[in-house]
Amino acid sequence: MIGNLNHVAIVVPDLDSASRLYREVFGADVSTPVDLVEHGVTTVFVELPNTRIELLHPLGENSPIRRFLENNPDGGMHHVCYEVTDIEAAIERLSEQGLRVLGGGTSSIGAHGKPVVFLHPKDGIGTLIELEQA
Secondary structure: OOOOEEEEEEEOOOHHHHHHHHHHHOOOEEOOOEEEHHHOEEEEEEEOOOOEEEEEEEOOOOOOOHHHHHHOOOOEEEEEEEEEOOHHHHHHHHHHOOOOEOHHHOOEEOOOOOEEEEEOHHHOOOOEEEEEEO
């Protein structure tokens, strides 16, 4: 069911510093920051030959990653994102298997303008999993 690894997301306390690290030290292609108000994050994508790194920073007081950063002030890995060909079929199949699809079990539009869902970390071996329709 899952396809390619789309990205690994890292919550960072300083988006400019993290972007500079990937651009200047690691020599990667780094996007400009984009505010995703509906998700409460500012995101930057680091393009790699085989996948991407998503740098996340809280946007606003109600950001869902604000608490993560409070508990992990240096930042850290937040989630992994896998591609699926049909997000609705994936939601149905995973729900039938007893996995908890966050957000009421419905997809929303993610950072790439495509439907996404998140699975509860307790159902992903302690890892928050995002599925994105390819």
